[in-house]
Amino acid sequence: MGGTSPSYKGHRYPVEVISHCVWLYFRFPLSFREVEELMLQRGVIVSHETVRRRCLKFGQAHAAGPRRRWPRPGDKGHLDEVFIKINGERKYLWRAVDADGTVLDILVHNRRDTAAARRFFRKLLKTTGAVPQVIVTDKLRSYGAAHREVMPPAEHRSHKGLNNRAENSHQPTRQRERAMKGFRSVGAAQRFLAAFSGISPHFRPRRHLMTATEHRTEMIKRFVIWDQITGVAALTAAA
Numbered sequence: 001m002g003g004t005s006p007s008y009k010g011h012r013y014p015v016e017v018i019s020h021c022v023w024l025y026f027r028f029p030l031s032f033r034e035v036e037e038l039m040l041q042r043g044v045i046v047s048h049e050t051v052r053r054r055c056l057k058f059g060q061a062h063a064a065g066p067r068r069r070w071p072r073p074g075d076k077g078h079l080d081e082v083f084i085k086i087n088g089e090r091k092y093l094w095r096a097v098d099a100d101g102t103v104l105d106i107l108v109h110n111r112r113d114t115a116a117a118r119r120f121f122r123k124l125l126k127t128t129g130a131v132p133q134v135i136v137t138d139k140l141r142s143y144g145a146a147h148r149e150v151m152p153p154a155e156h157r158s159h160k161g162l163n164n165r166a167e168n169s170h171q172p173t174r175q176r177e178r179a180m181k182g183f184r185s186v187g188a189a190q191r192f193l194a195a196f197s198g199i200s201p202h203f204r205p206r207r208h209l210m211t212a213t214e215h216r217t218e219m220i221k222r223f224v225i226w227d228q229i230t231g232v233a234a235l236t237a238a239a
Helices: 016-029 032-043 048-069 113-128 141-150 160-168 170-177 186-202 213-231 232-238
Strands: 076-084 087-099 103-109 133-137 155-158
Touching: 016 048, 016 155, 016 186, 032 048, 032 186, 048 087, 048 186, 048 213, 076 103, 076 113, 076 141, 076 170, 076 186, 087 113, 087 170, 087 186, 103 186, 133 141, 141 155, 170 186, 186 213, 213 232
Parallel strands: 076 133, 133 155
Antiparallel strands: 076 087, 087 103
C-alpha cells in the first residue's frame, strides 16, 4: 500500500539509527535517556536530546505507515474519554477504537463537554472518512448532543457496560504516562499520543490468540513492514 518514506537528508545519523531510536521510544516505556543508554550498549553514541528531536520529527510520519495498512474500520465505533494530568492540571483524552480495538483517532482537550465531543466527532469523521453504523459510548450526555449534530445517521448506544473495548485501550497510555511522569503540554501530549497510537499497536498483535510460532512469524512480518515504512528496506536494497 502507498506512502513514501520520510526524508533523512541532512541528518548526521543514518536511517537505521533514527528508525531504531523511534521504535524503542514508542514501543517500550522508555525515557530519552534510557534510549540513549541502549544505543550506547550497541556502540552508537547519540544524545538523549537528539533522540527527543528525532522522535518529535519522525514519530507521526512513521505512525502513518502502519495506519495505511490497517483494514478499513468496521461499522461500529467505541468512544471513551479519560482524564490525564498535564503540568498538574486535569485535561481529557478522547479516544475512538473499532470493534477490534484498533485506535481510530484521539484528541487531547481541556474540557469534557459538548463542544469537545463535537470537535472530536468531526475530527474522527475527517480521519476515517465514513460515518459508522453504530457508535458506543458511556453515559456522558455530551456524546448524545454531539451525535445528533455531527453523526445523526449513526445509531448511538449509550451504556457503561458496552464500552469496555474503548476503556481497555487506555491502558497502554496510562503505562506511558506513568513512565514519562506526565505530559508537559496539551500539544506535546497530542503529538506523542498520535504517534504512539500508530506505532505501538503495530508491534502488539493479539498474542493471546496465537501460538508462539505464529506470534514470531507475525512479528517478523511487522518488522519487515516497519523497515519499509521507515526507509531501512530501501537503503538495504540499494546497498
